[in-house]
Amino acid sequence: MQITILTLFPEMFAGPFDHSIIKRASDKRLITIAYLSIRSFATDAYKTVDDHPYGGGHGMILRVDVVDRAIEYAKARSPNPSHTVLLDPQGTPYTQGHASRLRTNTHLILICGHYEGIDERIRTLVDEELSIGDYILTGGELPAMVIVDSVVRLLPGVLKKEEAKTQESFSQKVPALEYPQYTRPETYKGMKVPSPLLSGNHKKIAAWKEQQSQARTRLRRPDLLIKKPS
Known part of the structure; x- marks a missing residue:
C-alpha cells in the first residue's frame, strides 16, 4: 500500500512512524509512506498557503488552489488508483469499519488541514471526509497518524498473529469491547484471575470470553449494541 500525507508539517510524522508496527510494515515493504509539504505547492515568493x-x-483559511496542486501531484506520482481523504472535524466519525475499508486501497492520500479552516471548495476535491472525534485539534496531523496506524495493522503480513485483529474491541462484525485479560x-493484592481462565477447558474459556465481552459492552458502550438502520 502507498500512503501519501499532505501536510504543512511533515517533520511531525518522523517520530511516531519510526517505531513499532508502522516501522516494521515499512521495513518489510508492505507500505510506503510519503510526506508532501503543502507549502511546496504555493506559487508566490512567500510560499503562502492561507x-x-x-x-x-477570525483566523486564516487554507487555499483551494494550493491544496488542489498538491493532490494532483500526489495522484500523478503514483501508478495506482488514489483514494483521497480530508481529515476534518466536520467529517464522518471514524470507526473500525472505515479502517477495514481503507486498507483495500492501493494508494491512500490523507490531507491534513490547519489554521482556522479550509476553503469549502477543497471538499469537492476529495473522495471522503473523516473525523476522529468531537474535539478540537490544532491540525489534521494527529488524525492522520491515527488512521495510518489503524489501517496498516490490518494489512496482511503486518501483525504476527492474524487472529489478533479479529478478537480486539470493535473488530467483530457486531462491534463489541474486548474481554478482560x-x-x-x-x-x-487479593485480586485473583477468574477461574475459567485457569481451567484449561477451551470451550469454557471461549464462553467466558464471549460473556465478558458482551457484559462489558453493555456496561461501557451500550451504543454499540443498538442496531443502526441499513
Missing part, C-alpha cells in the same frame, strides 16, 4: 476569509471572520501473578 488567506483571510471572504466576508470576514490477565497474566502473572495469578493472585495480586
Whole structure:
C-alpha cells in the first residue's frame, strides 16, 4: 500500500512512524509512506498557503488552489488508483469499519488541514471526509497518524498473529469491547484471575470470553449494541 500525507508539517510524522508496527510494515515493504509539504505547492515568493476569509471572520483559511496542486501531484506520482481523504472535524466519525475499508486501497492520500479552516471548495476535491472525534485539534496531523496506524495493522503480513485483529474491541462484525485479560501473578493484592481462565477447558474459556465481552459492552458502550438502520 502507498500512503501519501499532505501536510504543512511533515517533520511531525518522523517520530511516531519510526517505531513499532508502522516501522516494521515499512521495513518489510508492505507500505510506503510519503510526506508532501503543502507549502511546496504555493506559487508566490512567500510560499503562502492561507488567506483571510471572504466576508470576514477570525483566523486564516487554507487555499483551494494550493491544496488542489498538491493532490494532483500526489495522484500523478503514483501508478495506482488514489483514494483521497480530508481529515476534518466536520467529517464522518471514524470507526473500525472505515479502517477495514481503507486498507483495500492501493494508494491512500490523507490531507491534513490547519489554521482556522479550509476553503469549502477543497471538499469537492476529495473522495471522503473523516473525523476522529468531537474535539478540537490544532491540525489534521494527529488524525492522520491515527488512521495510518489503524489501517496498516490490518494489512496482511503486518501483525504476527492474524487472529489478533479479529478478537480486539470493535473488530467483530457486531462491534463489541474486548474481554478482560490477565497474566502473572495469578493472585495480586487479593485480586485473583477468574477461574475459567485457569481451567484449561477451551470451550469454557471461549464462553467466558464471549460473556465478558458482551457484559462489558453493555456496561461501557451500550451504543454499540443498538442496531443502526441499513
